Structure formats: structure tokens, C-alpha cells
Amino acid sequence: MNFKLTLQNASRLALLFLTLVVIGAVLAVQFAGPMTVFQRNLGAGADFLPQWVVLCDGYNPFHYAPRRCTKLIDCVYSKMTQVQVADTAIGATIAGLLPTMLVLLAPPLDELIQQGLVAPHRAVALSCFSIGVPMGVFKHLTPFRERPGLAPASEVVEWELHFAVLSSTRWLHMLIKIIGDAIIMACTAVVIWKVWAINKAVMVPWKCETPVMAFSWTIGCMFWVVFALLLLHSMVAELRFEEPGNSSVTYRWWEVWSLPYTLRSRQGSQELQGIKVVWEMPQAPWYRTSLVYKCVMEVFAAASYFYGTVVWLSALFLGAVNALQYVSLTVGMFVVVRITSGTV
Numbered sequence: 001m002n003f004k005l006t007l008q009n010a011s012r013l014a015l016l017f018l019t020l021v022v023i024g025a026v027l028a029v030q031f032a033g034p035m036t037v038f039q040r041n042l043g044a045g046a047d048f049l050p051q052w053v054v055l056c057d058g059y060n061p062f063h064y065a066p067r068r069c070t071k072l073i074d075c076v077y078s079k080m081t082q083v084q085v086a087d088t089a090i091g092a093t094i095a096g097l098l099p100t101m102l103v104l105l106a107p108p109l110d111e112l113i114q115q116g117l118v119a120p121h122r123a124v125a126l127s128c129f130s131i132g133v134p135m136g137v138f139k140h141l142t143p144f145r146e147r148p149g150l151a152p153a154s155e156v157v158e159w160e161l162h163f164a165v166l167s168s169t170r171w172l173h174m175l176i177k178i179i180g181d182a183i184i185m186a187c188t189a190v191v192i193w194k195v196w197a198i199n200k201a202v203m204v205p206w207k208c209e210t211p212v213m214a215f216s217w218t219i220g221c222m223f224w225v226v227f228a229l230l231l232l233h234s235m236v237a238e239l240r241f242e243e244p245g246n247s248s249v250t251y252r253w254w255e256v257w258s259l260p261y262t263l264r265s266r267q268g269s270q271e272l273q274g275i276k277v278v279w280e281m282p283q284a285p286w287y288r289t290s291l292v293y294k295c296v297m298e299v300f301a302a303a304s305y306f307y308g309t310v311v312w313l314s315a316l317f318l319g320a321v322n323a324l325q326y327v328s329l330t331v332g333m334f335v336v337v338r339i340t341s342g343t344v
Contacts, residue, residue: 011233018227040064040211043076044201046088046319052079053317069208073316088316091323095198096313098327099217099305102130105334109134109228109297114159115341116229117241117277118256121181122341125188127225128218129334133305134298155281155290160244162274163260164344174261180344187333192218198326202315214315217308224304228297235293237282243267244276251275 042058043049056075057063063072077085107115109132116123167173199215207213233239241256243249249266251259256275265272281289 011230015227015230015234018223018230022223039200041197041200042203042317045091045198045317045322046084047321048080048084048087049076049317049319052076055079064203064209064211066209069203069205073203073205073208076317087320088318090320091318092313092315094320094323094327095315095318096309098312098330099130099308101327101331102334103133103305105331105338106130106132107338108132109294109301110159112225113228113232113297114161114277116225117253118161118275119260120225120229120257122184123225124222125184125337126341127221128188128192129221129330129337130308131221131224131301131304133301157279157281157290159277160274161277163263163272165263165271165273166344170263173263176344177261180340183340183344184337187337191330191333194326194329198318198322201322202318204311204314205316206314213311217304217311220304220307224297224300227300231293231296232279235281235288236279237288238278238280240278242276242278243272244274247276 040059040061043053053059053076056072056079058072058076063069080088106112106129107126112123112126112131115126165173166176195218196215199212202214204210204213239253241251241253243251243265246267251266259272259275263272281293286292
């Protein structure tokens with residue numbers, strides 16, 4: 001059997017590898033004992049907690065085992081006043097609202113995939129905060145179809161993406177784009193650092209031996225973009241990047257990444273205003289359709305949202321003030337990233 005390393009085959013191999021990595025990570029989290037690789041900082045989420053955590057020997061990984069962490073939690077909470085207990089409950093409630101706040105600000109799933117095809121670094125940065133969740137996860141599944149059969153013989157989806165032209169001078173346009181990238185990456189780095197710090201300070205009681213429960217939500221959102229792009233390249237029969245109005249002029253997928261910066265068309269000195277993305281699903285089999293693709297991505301997006309909500313609502317040892325600061329910082333940074341990515 002001859003195997004040719006095409007973009008589609010490479011995407012399938014990468015998708016398989018990514019799936020195995022995710023399964024391995026889930027199994028490691030599920031069956032591993034208390035992890036000592038990451039240094040926890042329990043109690044850093046509130047000013048009054050460190051003294052009680054120290055008295056209860058809360059920095060000893062021995063107490064993070066499933067049947068031992070309840071004793072640690074009881075010990076810490078028994079030493080707190082009623083006001084302090086209420087403060088940590090309010091902190092978990094505020095943090096639990098964060099996924100919903102971010103979903104309201106997040107771009108639609110199609111827009112995130114389009115961003116990933118043209119500017120993957122910006123798509124990953126956007127997904128670091130959250131990914132959009134459709135109003136109806138199974139809205140594409142309906143018994144009423146315009147054509148008989150499970151799916152049409154072939155499907156062609158066209159996206160026409162317009163680039164932001166920031167200056168008539170090409171070098172100035174490129175400079176503004178790079179500054180916009182720097183702002184986006186800086187905001188993303190700050191939020192990743194903050195969520196990691198909060199992640200080390202809290203404990204999820206139903207999986208207290210795992211120190212990355214909160215941080216894994218952020219990583220999962222970023223994996224969603226990578227998974228969506230790899231799955232798209234794996235499923236399509238053809239993916240083309242054309243100049244709007246002239247389908248004879250096409251670009252390779254890696255050439256598209258530079259177009260928003262250079263705006264350089266292959267048609268002489270003409271300035272490129274956008275790009276047309278055309279992807280076609282094959283005639284068979286039935287599961288390689290845009291309907292299946294969109295349903296799969298929407299289900300994963302909804303699962304990510306529910307996971308984030310449940311984890312943050314379950315987070316212990318997070319004070320109200322620290323939770324409010326974290327939520328305000330994350331939402332504020334996401335607003336800056338959304339405005340920058342949408343205008344620059």
C-alpha cells in the first residue's frame with residue numbers, strides 16, 4: 001500500500017496524535033495519585049487562608065489523596081469564621097460566572113475557525129479565554145430537509161474574509177498589525193499566568209488530587225481550535241484559498257498567513273482586500289459532511305463550557321476579592337483582545 005504524505009494525511013496523523021495525547025492526559029488525571037510535580041499554593045486565593053492551611057498541614061501532598069483531602073478541607077473550614085466561610089463561597093460563585101461572561105464575548109465558532117485558517121496565532125489567543133457556544137447545540141440536526149437523503153451528494157462552503165487595511169503605506173500597515181499581535185499575545189500571556197496562579201491556590205473537592213483542574217479548562221479551549229482545524233483538513237475533499245472575484249488565482253495554506261500583513265496580490269501591484277476560502281466535502285461517506293463537522297465542534301464547545309462552569313463553581317479556598325480581581329482582569333483582557341483582533 002502506497003502512502004503519500006499530503007496535507008490531508010498529515011492532518012489525520014496530527015489529529016490521531018492529538019486525540020491520543022488528550023486520552024492519555026484524561027487517563028492520567030483520572031487514575032494517577034496525588035501529583036507532586038506541580039507545587040501547590042493552597043490558601044493564596046484569600047488573605048486569611050494561609051495561616052489555617054499551615055496549621056492543617058495543607059502543603060503536604062499526602063493530604064491530597066481522594067479520601068484524605070476531605071479531612072484537610074474539614075480542618076481548614078473548622079478554623080474559619082462564618083464570615084470567612086461565606087467569603088470563600090462567594091468567591092466560588094463569582095468564579096463560576098466567568099465561563100458565562102466569556103461566552104457572551106467570545107466569537108462564533110465559524111469565525112474562530114476562519115481566524116484559525118488565516119491567523120492561527122490569533123485564533124489560539126482568542127480561544128485561550130473562551131470559545132463561543134451556539135444557542136442550540138443540535139440546531140443542525142433536523143428531520144426537515146430541503147433534499148431527500150441523509151446529505152446532498154457534495155457540499156461546497158464558501159467564506160469571503162476581508163482584511164483590515166490600516167494604512168495606504170504598506171510598511172506602516174504591517175507595523176500596526178505586528179503591534180496588534182503584540183497586544184493580543186501580551187494580554188493572553190497575562191491571563192494564562194493569572195489562571196495558573198489561581199489554579200495552584202484552589203482545590204476541587206471531587207478531584208482534589210489533581211492540581212490542574214482549573215487550568216485544564218483554558219488548555220481545553222485552546223485545544224479546541226487545533227482540533228477544529230485538523231478535523232477540517234482531515235474531512236474535506238478540497239480546501240482552496242482564492243482571490244475574491246478571480247478563482248483562477250489561488251494560494252497555499254501557509255501563504256495565506258502572510259496576506260493580512262503584506263496585502264500583496266499575485267496580480268501585479270494590486271492591493272489584496274481579502275481572501276475567499278472554499279472547502280468541499282466529498283460525496284461519500286456520510287460522516288464526512290459539513291453537518292457532522294459542525295455538530296462535532298459544537299458538542300465539544302458546549303462540553304468545554306459546562307466543564308469550566310462546574311470546575312469554577314466547585315473551587316475551594318478562593319476568596320471573594322481575589323475572585324473578583326481575577327474575573328475582572330480576564331474579562332477586561334478579553335475585551336481588549338476582541339477589539340484588537342476585530343479592528344487591527
